[in-house]
Amino acid sequence: MSGSMSRYNARAVEPKWQRIWEQRGAFRARRDPARPKYYVLEMFPYPSGRIHMGHVRNYTMGDVVARYKSARGFSVLHPMGWDAFGMPAENAAMERGVHPGTWTRANIDTMRAQLKSMGLSLDWEREFATCDPEYYAQQQAMFLDMMEAGLVTRKSSMVNWDPVDGTVLANEQVIDGRGWRSGAPVERRELTQWFFRISDMAGELLDALEGLTNWPEKVRLMQRNWIGKSRGLQFAFDVVAAPAGFERLEVYTTRPDTLMGASFAAISPDHPLARALGSTVPGLADFCDECRRMGTSEEELGTAEKRGFDTGLRVRHPFDPGWTLPVWVANFILMEYGTGAIFGCPAHDQRDLDFVRKYGLPVIDVYTPLDSDARVADLAYVPPKTEKVRYINRFAGPEVMTGDEAVDAAIAHCEGLGIGQGVTRFRLRDWGISRQRYWGCPIPVIHCPSCGVVPVPKADLPVTLPEDVEFDRPGNPLDRHPTWRDVACPECGAPARRETDTMDTFVDSSWYYARFTAPRADTPTVATEADYWMNVDQYIGGIEHAILHLLYSRFFARAMHRTGHLPAKAIEPFEALFTQGMVVHECYSTENGGRRVWHAPAEVEKAADGTARLRATGETVEIGAVTKMSKSKKNVVDPEDIIETYGADVARWFMLSDSPPERDVEWTEAGVEGAWRFLQRLWRMLHEAELAAPDSSMNGTGEAAVALRKAVHKAIAGVTADIEGFAFNKAVARIHDLANTMQRATGGEPDMAAARREAFEAIARLMAPMTPHFAEEMWEALGHATPLVATAWPEFDPALARDDVVLMPVQVNGRRRAEIEVARDAGSGTVEAMALAHPDVARHLGGQPPRKVIVVPGRIVNVVV
RNA sequence: GCCCGGAUGGUGGAAUGGUAGACACGAAGGUCUCAAAAACCUUUGCCGCAAGGCGUGCGAGUUCGAGUCUCGCUCCGGGCACCA
Numbered sequence: 051m052s053g054s055m056s057r058y059n060a061r062a063v064e065p066k067w068q069r070i071w072e073q074r075g076a077f078r079a080r081r082d083p084a085r086p087k088y089y090v091l092e093m094f095p096y097p098s099g100r101i102h103m104g105h106v107r108n109y110t111m112g113d114v115v116a117r118y119k120s121a122r123g124f125s126v127l128h129p130m131g132w133d134a135f136g137m138p139a140e141n142a143a144m145e146r147g148v149h150p151g152t153w154t155r156a157n158i159d160t161m162r163a164q165l166k167s168m169g170l171s172l173d174w175e176r177e178f179a180t181c182d183p184e185y186y187a188q189q190q191a192m193f194l195d196m197m198e199a200g201l202v203t204r205k206s207s208m209v210n211w212d213p214v215d216g217t218v219l220a221n222e223q224v225i226d227g228r229g230w231r232s233g234a235p236v237e238r239r240e241l242t243q244w245f246f247r248i249s250d251m252a253g254e255l256l257d258a259l260e261g262l263t264n265w266p267e268k269v270r271l272m273q274r275n276w277i278g279k280s281r282g283l284q285f286a287f288d289v290v291a292a293p294a295g296f297e298r299l300e301v302y303t304t305r306p307d308t309l310m311g312a313s314f315a316a317i318s319p320d321h322p323l324a325r326a327l328g329s330t331v332p333g334l335a336d337f338c339d340e341c342r343r344m345g346t347s348e349e350e351l352g353t354a355e356k357r358g359f360d361t362g363l364r365v366r367h368p369f370d371p372g373w374t375l376p377v378w379v380a381n382f383i384l385m386e387y388g389t390g391a392i393f394g395c396p397a398h399d400q401r402d403l404d405f406v407r408k409y410g411l412p413v414i415d416v417y418t419p420l421d422s423d424a425r426v427a428d429l430a431y432v433p434p435k436t437e438k439v440r441y442i443n444r445f446a447g448p449e450v451m452t453g454d455e456a457v458d459a460a461i462a463h464c465e466g467l468g469i470g471q472g473v474t475r476f477r478l479r480d481w482g483i484s485r486q487r488y489w490g491c492p493i494p495v496i497h498c499p500s501c502g503v504v505p506v507p508k509a510d511l512p513v514t515l516p517e518d519v520e521f522d523r524p525g526n527p528l529d530r531h532p533t534w535r536d537v538a539c540p541e542c543g544a545p546a547r548r549e550t551d552t553m554d555t556f557v558d559s560s561w562y563y564a565r566f567t568a569p570r571a572d573t574p575t576v577a578t579e580a581d582y583w584m585n586v587d588q589y590i591g592g593i594e595h596a597i598l599h600l601l602y603s604r605f606f607a608r609a610m611h612r613t614g615h616l617p618a619k620a621i622e623p624f625e626a627l628f629t630q631g632m633v634v635h636e637c638y639s640t641e642n643g644g645r646r647v648w649h650a651p652a653e654v655e656k657a658a659d660g661t662a663r664l665r666a667t668g669e670t671v672e673i674g675a676v677t678k679m680s681k682s683k684k685n686v687v688d689p690e691d692i693i694e695t696y697g698a699d700v701a702r703w704f705m706l707s708d709s710p711p712e713r714d715v716e717w718t719e720a721g722v723e724g725a726w727r728f729l730q731r732l733w734r735m736l737h738e739a740e741l742a743a744p745d746s747s748m749n750g751t752g753e754a755a756v757a758l759r760k761a762v763h764k765a766i767a768g769v770t771a772d773i774e775g776f777a778f779n780k781a782v783a784r785i786h787d788l789a790n791t792m793q794r795a796t797g798g799e800p801d802m803a804a805a806r807r808e809a810f811e812a813i814a815r816l817m818a819p820m821t822p823h824f825a826e827e828m829w830e831a832l833g834h835a836t837p838l839v840a841t842a843w844p845e846f847d848p849a850l851a852r853d854d855v856v857l858m859p860v861q862v863n864g865r866r867r868a869e870i871e872v873a874r875d876a877g878s879g880t881v882e883a884m885a886l887a888h889p890d891v892a893r894h895l896g897g898q899p900p901r902k903v904i905v906v907p908g909r910i911v912n913v914v915v
Numbered sequence: 916g917c918c919c920g921g922a923u924g925g926u927g928g929a930a931u932g933g934u935a936g937a938c939a940c941g942a943a944g945g946u947c948u949c950a951a952a953a954a955c956c957u958u959u960g961c962c963g964c965a966a967g968g969c970g971u972g973c974g975a976g977u978u979c980g981a982g983u984c985u986c987g988c989u990c991c992g993g994g995c996a997c998c999a
Contacts, residue, residue, distance in 0.1 A: 220997040555999070598995095716927065724939065730954095902979065
């Protein structure tokens with residue numbers, strides 16, 4: 051195929067194939083009992099405005115899997131939707147006066163067009179947004195089902211409160227302890243809210259992690275720790291001279307073996323006892339108020355300076371009524387965990403040690419290392435609980451034991467004495483879903499003064515959001531919308547009020563994967579569809595969702611099963627999970643009057659010597675750290691610009707080429723150009739190559755032809771394994787390698803022409819999942835009428851993919867000294883003899899006989915002297 | 916603070932406990948060109964003329980053999996329950 055040297059024109063080719071695929075309905079998912087199904091899903095995007103490189107990376111990976119599985123004969127479901135509720139839409143409303151819905155819909159339209167230009171094999175007929183009333187109506191119906199099933203509860207919990215704006219703030223809206231708009235110091239405030247009872251399922255969610263063998267181990271570990279199962283002792287201190295109703299102080303401890311080292315008891319500033327004492331102990335109420343002048347996040351609590359206040363109250367040590375401990379209020383104790391009260395053992399807990407050093411309380415050692423009797427000074431002694439230690443101050447068990455053994459002994463001992471009992475607790479807290487915001491799914495209940503909380507009758511669903519809302523004031527517009535808010539009680543008809551809280555957007559994203567199986571149904575799911583399509587065979591998304599989104603989804607799938615909306619097999623909805631890394635980029639900045647000014651990569655021109663200047667002014671730019679692409683540092687490259695300049699395939703190819711998918715990838719202009727040159731080179735090679743006719747069935751027999759064929763079949767085997775193993779960067783490297791081999795295979799013999807055709811056809815098919823438009827264009831140029839989307843994945847010939855002769859390194863004392871060529875299946879004796887006979891080996895042996903020769907067949911020989 | 920990761924040439928990275936640096940980017944030299952671009956060829960971990968030596972964040976250890984396993988650190992990143 052000699053002739054035209056035209057360049058590959060992505061701008062014309064990509065829309066052409068996108069049209070052809072669409073006309074063929076190539077990506078429409080169909081239930082087909084005759085074929086195995088494959089459901090591949092990438093985490094759906096929040097419609098923030100435009101797609102970013104993180105989306106390009108995520109959706110390219112998913113598309114590789116979808117197209118590959120499709121070529122392997124699976125009936126593939128690969129859908130896309132929009133996680134469309136959330137705060138940014140309300141922020142846009144406040145800043146620009148645009149309705150959140152209008153803003154969101156416009157963003158979706160932009161982003162849909164951008165995604166389409168990427169040539170993703172998505173079934174767009176299944177698209178939906180979580181802000182569609184058709185979607186959230188089903189969510190409301192499930193909420194009512196879950197209420198009935200006892201999975202929903204209402205209780206009080208802490209929120210960040212902006213006392214000036216009079217609104218609840220998200221953690222993100224608390225900047226250095228102050229409200230982001232008002233600047234007022236934020237307070238913790240108690241509010242009655244709706245919860246899903248996820249903690250009831252803690253044990254189940256923990257145990258089921260064992261079965262998720264196709265999830266990254268690190269994600270399972272993070273979830274395990276998050277759920278935080280612990281065994282400990284729950285007991286009560288007797289309070290000396292207790293205020294009425296507080297005669298006993300319940301505490302929970304995972305280290306009852308250290309009770310002999312107790313030097314204080316401490317309670318949360320939100321503990322009922324702290325509140326009760328507030329009126330009688332001077333300064334205590336102020337201290338608790340001050341503790342509450344802090345956000346609700348554990349991060350803030352963890353990093354804040356540890357502070358305490360002595361209540362003056364004392365409790366009796368459970369083993370000795372004469373031994374009393376002071377009761378402190380401490381800012382680092384969470385009311386949400388355990389009982390909101392602890393005892394402190396400073397010798398074996400660093401936080402407690404820091405606390406007692408600050409307030410001058412005693413340190414009592416409980417155990418020491420086996421080989422030392424050193425006492426605790428600046429550092430608490432906290433060995434792993436599986437390590438044996440010497441108990442020098444114990445009340446149960448032998449002198450030498452591990453922490454685990456000691457805890458068991460302590461629990462048994464205490465239970466025997468009637469001091470508390472061994473309990474299993476979980477760190478996992480119930481899922482608070484109430485949000486005091488407009489742009490979310492309304493919680494379908496009505497508050498009636500006489501009937502209490504009344505579910506909205508299912509016939510009245512959906513409870514849709516009112517359109518006529520104002521964002522000119524802080525707070526939830528639903529609260530001040532009388533015609534929406536004020537309704538008649540469905541039970542007694544008396545005037546009542548709608549619940550104005552909306553649901554956490556994590557609820558929306560906890561079941562969308564199930565909805566994709568029947569996106570237009572007037573029930574949340576349809577059994578036949580869910581039975582066929584569930585579970586998601588491959589889920590792909592960012593590691594930042596490792597805990598919350600994935601745990602909530604696991605809970606929700608179980609809840610959907612209990613309420614009849616999913617089959618039993620779907621209680622773990624994600625069969626396999628892959629967490630991809632971020633897209634990062636250099637930061638560019640200049641200094642302007644002492645202020646750092648950030649510049650977008652598009653405004654910067656890089657010179658060959660590594661320096662950079664502003665295109666507009668020529669001013670030298672400082673090149674900063676390589677960090678996640680973010681608006682604040684402006685180190686953002688717009689995918690649309692890349693697609694317009696180079697085409698979607700180049701963006702996709704580069705995204706896959708450099709870094710392993712789970713690691714961060716640095717977006718570089720040079721890398722993109724490299725990808726572009728590679729596609730151009732292959733295109734040129736194709737047009738310069740002499741190929742056998744398309745119907746030729748000749749196989750190469752000459753040495754050069756066989757060598758090329760071997761390279762082709764090795765590449766097919768390798769790329770297949772790489773895609774299966776999510777090693778897309780290695781697949782790309784192998785394809786590069788094959789292209790290099792093809793370029794050198796220049797012979798004019800007929801069998802070479804045949805081998806070359808085989809090679810070009812193979813490389814087009816191997817590249818199809820990654821650069822689909824380019825591959826189709828190659829395939830068409832090779833004379834095929836049927837497009838690649840309808841062509842099977844190539845098979846390899848095992849005989850050709852295998853080497854008969856291997857090169858084995860020979861080491862002497864672990865250092866490589868020679869290389870021998872041996873038959874693949876040569877025996878160890880033969881290999882050893884060949885190795886010892888090698889002159890370089892003999893030289894390094896210096897006449898000495900080897901002490902030992904290790905032969906690892908097919909891998910290495912090590913001669914030890 | 917707590918939980919989870921990561922660290923390999925100038926750069927991104929490759930390497931079932933078995934030849935460290937595949938593949939790519941960049942750089943240097945060359946070919947072609949009036950010239951440039953593009954393309955193509957060669958070289959490219961560091962030290963050394965070579966023989967050889969040194970090298971996978973730091974410090975120990977296990978092993979015939981460690982980038983890979985174990986222990987102790989350092990730095991960077993993700994999450995911490997109302998960002999999505």
